[in-house]
Amino acid sequence: MPGRPAAQRIVVVGASLAGLWGAATLRKEGFDGVLTIIGDENDPPYDRPPLTKQVLTGWVAPDHTVLPHLEPLGDTRWLLGTPAAQLDRRAGEVVLADGTRVPYDLVLIATGVRNRPWPASDQAALSGVCGVRTREDAARLIDHLDAGVSRVVVIGAGFTGSEVASACRHRGIDVTVVEQAQAPLTGALGGVIGDVAANLHDANGVDLRCGVTVQALEGSGGTFRAAALSDGTTVDADVAVVALGGVRNTEWLADSGLASGPLGVAADAGCRAVAVNGLVTDDVFVAGDVARFAHPLFDYQFLTLEHWENAAVGAQVAARNMICAPEDRRPHACVPTFWSTQFGVNIKSVGVPSLADQIVVTQGSTEAGSFAAAYGDRDGRIVGAVTFDHGRWIDHYRGLIEQAAALPGPYDADLPDKREPARFPPHPAASYHGPTVVVTGHSPTAMDAVRQPAGRSAP
Amino acid sequence: MRVVVDLAVCQGYAQCAFLAPDAFRLNGTEGLMYQPNPSDDLCRAVLRAVAACPVQAIATDAAVPAPADAAVPAARAGDAR
The missing domain is CATH 3.50.50.60 (FAD/NAD(P)-binding domain)
Structure with missing residues (x-):
């Protein structure tokens, strides 16, 4: 070499x-x-x-x-x-x-x-409060489900939370999903697709509570019994699945x-x-x-x-x-791709939908829950796409994204040429709590940037 | 045997679900579910499914020699230990 x-x-x-x-x-x-x-x-x-x-x-x-x-x-x-x-x-x-x-x-x-843990450690320690990130997490959750439960409450309706809710319904278990945003999957796919995902939850018998948060996990005798929500209601359940991301x-x-x-x-x-x-x-x-x-x-x-x-x-x-x-050396320039299966629907996505301003449904029908939609940035360039049971079209959209193509209109003649705001939640501004980096030195060639030791304030 | 399906590549043609139904299933019309560690008696069926996949999305360790067979030059492997 x-x-x-x-x-x-x-x-x-x-x-x-x-x-x-x-x-x-x-x-x-x-x-x-x-x-x-x-x-x-x-x-x-x-x-x-x-x-x-x-x-x-x-x-x-x-x-x-x-x-x-x-x-x-x-x-x-x-x-x-x-x-x-x-x-x-x-x-x-x-x-x-x-x-x-x-x-x-x-x-x-x-x-x-x-897994992002439930913030109150005493509540997180209650028997019945689970995550699903590791094999051990999954085994513990399954033990609870196998023991027979009246209801599961899932905290967070991202992909993990939605898949857990889907699996519970598959097993015939009642499930309540609590999501801070106005619909499931909005962080990854925006509000337009979030509404489609909400319909999927409804159609499969999920008790979906959006726009609310879980305030406390309540227990008795060290065992989880209920989740208290920000709207003042309480959900009685035997298992709480914490799906708040990583x-x-x-x-x-x-x-x-x-x-x-x-x-x-x-x-x-x-x-x-x-x-x-x-x-x-x-x-x-x-x-x-x-x-x-x-x-x-x-x-x-x-x-x-x-x-x-x-x-x-x-x-x-x-x-x-x-x-x-x-x-x-080569760059890691692959167009991002992800997939999820929930409620019998195959969801696939390419690109980075969350960078988009607008969305257009290009194929199929959102009402029927089988469609493709393309995401565009403010300049009208395609930056992502999502399919619900239209997975074979993903490669087509990947090709458009790789070529930095213009946002396409609908391919199906009966679809309206309607571009609407993709409705992503605002990015949390205070998400970075890392240490401060400061510049040191005076002479241009001696300057460096270093991490400010914790606790020291700027002079 | 151990199996992994690249579900970004999988297009739900379901050839695997026909050839090895105990190891591959469709959830709905195109979402694939599979046994990542199928039992040995499914091995032949799984290998047929691997060969038949139109987009070659299924990978297994069936043809990978066990660690003992790996060609690691002894002199090099002993370096820097």
Whole structure:
């Protein structure tokens, strides 16, 4: 490899989809040095999307979603069950929570996200309060459902919450879904499609409560009994599923000097991590849910995408870029894609709908719940699309997005050419609570940007 | 055996659900559900489904040699330990 010695030791931090696919790609691309994979869970890499679908409906056992090794990983050292606690870039070592130091020449960060916990820890500790992020979460929830429940209350109607509600209805269990926004899925797909999703909940017998929040989880004898809502009503239930999204696992990087925080770990389009001072590193790479990378197709905005496809593809791009010659590196420029199955409907999306201002239904019928719709930005360029049971058209829309095409009109002659506001909720302005970065030094060549130590105020 | 379907690629042609109905099912008209770790007696049917998928969305570890077979040069593997 011109210009630098070939890496002998690569450490992958994170043993889920991105970590495994990254490791497999390293071997496929010819890395024959020492490969170490670190994971906080005890289990070998397993697939998470089935947990809220075929696992929760009871068809597949929670421990039967182990991911295949698509490449021989050869002599790989697995350090499972202990999380990484620190990245010491000066020493070139990953430090585990038990103090073990693992030296690296190159490191791939793929620590993903964890379930956002219910904020009141005493309420979260009630028996019957569950999440669904890990295999263990799913097994615990299934134990509760199998024991017989009168009602499940799902907190949050994003994709996870909606899939949990769907699985409960599939099992004949009464379910109440509480969503702060005016409809399900609005964060990802906007209010127009949210209204379609709300109809889906209604048609499948879900008690959907939108525009309200859960104020408290009430229990007696350590067991969850009811959820108190902001509209003054109470929902009696035996199980509460907390589906409020994820928290990115970046705390272990706090002293690493990387530009990391609640929004993720910043990276360039080639998956190289960015340091606090804005410079790109050459030995730290990032992939999966925790990566916040500059996407060439969307004005180089930093995007975090918690999608299966982003983890699978991003890890392959990152791994390849880690060991190829610098001039052969490629960007992770894939158009984002995601999918969900709920209430018997196959939902697929490409692009980044949340960047859109307007939406137009292009095929089928939203009333019938089978359609395609395209999202456009304010300049009239297509930035995303969604299909409900129109999945075979997704590739067509992906092609339009890749070509930065104009927002199309309806393809079906009987559809009105109606572009309407996509109705995304305003982005929470105060979502970033990371430490402050300040500029130091006076001479232009001596200036740097560093993280302000916690608690110190500006002079 | 272990199976993963790239559901971004899957287009719901359902050839797998015809050939290996105990491992692949449609939920509704086009949403695929599958057994990620089907039992060994389903292996032949699953491999037929893999071959028949029009968009080649199904991957398995059936053809991947076990770790012991992997070609890791002993000298290199021993480095830097």
